[in-house]
Amino acid sequence: MRSAGESAVTALTDRPSSQSGLNTGAFARHRIRFTSNIAGPIFFVADLICLGLSVPLSLIAYRLFFADRLVTSVGIFAFSSAGATYLLIRASRHAYNRTLVNLFEHEADSVIDALAAVLIASALVWQFGMIENLSRGIAILFLLSFSALLLASRPIVRGAVRYLAGSGSIEQRIVFYGADPASIAMIRRIIELMDLPHLKYLGVADDRPKVKSVDGLKMIGGLDQVLELARQGELDQVLFCVPNMPPQRLHAIVEELSNVSVDVAVVPSEAIQLAPDYRVHLLGQLPVLTLWQRPFRDINGLVKRGEDLLIAGTATALLSPVMLIVGLLVKISSPGPVFFVQPRIGFNNELIRVLKFRTMFADRSDLKAEQTTTANDPRVTPIGRWLRRLSLDELPQLLNVIKGDMSLVGPRPHATHMKVGERYYQDAVRGYAGRHRVKPGITGLAQVKGVRGEIRTIERAKLRVEYDRKYIENWSVWLDLGILLATFRAVLYDADAY
Template identity: 40%
Template structure:
């Protein structure tokens, strides 16, 4: 789950402020575990003074172990200042810490027998306070940063094309308070290849920069000089190293147009990640387990409704109950997708050369209702059980589907990238209003954007959120007919 602001908000915060926040977070986590433990083990249960001492000692030990385990799970690293609540990681880390405490209890008999529920209360109360505390911390820190507190005063060194891209990137991130106060360049403005934005004043040359740093007016220097000026860069690096300032080398901003803004070391050399397989590690196993469990439960729960729909389809018009259609699946492979038949059998369009429109004469009376309510999609639960589809993912499209008379793969350059995961019955695009007819190129473009966003940010939590929001989206939507 993400908050409504970007992790870039904290990118220009003072390192000392970040260190103080981390120290406060560690103290808060210790106090949460200690306080919740004392409450659950003693205050609610009562007991002799000697038992109280045991409970307090165990609570203090649990608090210390919690901080150590949280550190090992990276909860005090860079992600601490991101926009995600880190619920899953916090739950896993707290579960590991709590399990370690219980293991020590079993080995050394720290605790006397307790009524059922005390340990569960301790675990649950601590977890709720962890999440609530993180919300409060991020909200306060965000508010202070927007007010200008904690912000490093930054300057760009060298008004090159790369520097202009950086300034534009910062300008278009409305949620970022960068502390960018100006730029430094030995050349006058009229000698620059392209004038800098009016909001970015020239602060002088390198001598002026040194004076600003020594006077405490600059905390961070963003070096955007061209890589070809190697000798110049080395001289500046040596000069800036002698000053109390943070110096960052700006990478080629042109790379950001096709990279994921993620760096990985290869033989000690940092490289941009342009693409990587989605759902790595245990993710495919978890998603498959999710699909099997939830689709089986859904089929059991919806079996009476599906039987009624099948009967209505059969009675409404002659032809088979199910409609089978070839669509693109994982890795661009063709799969057979099941639906309740919603068209007259003799007017069926197996390749979707013509999209269904409003008052389409090919659609039956029952078909119009089940398409409107998405009941025609229910047989795709069998696709999910068989493994050709997932509950959540990009919607599968037929081979000849077009937008504004242009094939989808020709209309959107990144269209095929959505086939890197299994297609789904519902998806991020559908809950954001993009279901039904795609009669314009803009609509398919927006769908693809949502599909790629889903692939890049997949998690079980995201899947569950999409599933929960699907029914309200179907009931309130007007796009399907």
């Protein structure tokens, strides 16, 4: 006769589920199953194979291209030193500690690490007085063959790991503890965004359930049933997702789970409430949820400023004849100043004075941008219409960049009273203030993605802010250069600018 716990486990494992992502069918206990931590050792074995193959390949190539004989002892020492150094460098980068969550990390540096290993091995050979007997040709051939094998092996290994995950050989079986439908639904949505095929949800456990089902998952019982699953080797991890669970109760349950072989993790309520607008970092040993982070810190700030000064200074020198002609056209086309100086919101919500060529009649200028510019706006001069269409009115902002008020690329600075519909931007779009974490730009990601000119709807305003935040979170010099190149196309083909 089976106990209540055994009955619950049997009911769980004998009934197939029709829900996507569930794994409540009969388990193949005879099959070897790994968790996603096996990904690191697989990459380690792949690197060992690449090291092993690169030695004979480089020797074969050396015999084809060079007639000199190699000193065997020196060659063995050099190969061994290079291989050991490479593995140590990769281990120091935690490249062999990866799981399916960070499967694609550390790969861009593998060839650089191979180069560093060869240089260090050459230095060791020199240090031991054997440099005269080491052929530079064999060192170069080893580096080339090893690098080629590393590059070729990466997609193969990643594909193999993905296949093993999809077939169930790599699998992590999870039980949620705490029948809180909202929390579990949010956790599953976040996990689904990560594309982790090895995760299988067995169900939900709760000793004090208030619901009969949660998001299609089976209710498997309480703590006794969880313990039984763990003893049978059918469970890998328990996720606590109960908001505001009393610490005493949590500690008591965790103490019971410590008697069996299972991973136990707690999903903080803040991680659920704030999802997905954060990144997890460690402050020493303390995990913190980072909601906002300065993108241009330390060396990044210097690189960004150097990029601005170099490109803006060069552009100002090259375009000065064009700016002179445009200034003359503005002056003779209508009475008033050449430049329109407008207060706008800049870095850290500070006001900056943005320079533009004047495109409106002087007596109809709108310093606070209380009225949105529209197509065929009667306030715009005939010359101004062309300047706005080709974005030539923005050229004086190169001086703002050189001064340091603006950057070449960044979120466009908005006027102090700019509205979308009948609402101010900061009131209409959630997270709007986050775009002021960086200096505003002459152009930006939103502009090259077609969200420039008049903003007529809340949805379009949200899209612009979303692109601004995406730029801030993914900044790189290459992204800036790509946006600058794409700006020329956007200026020529975007009919929304007027």
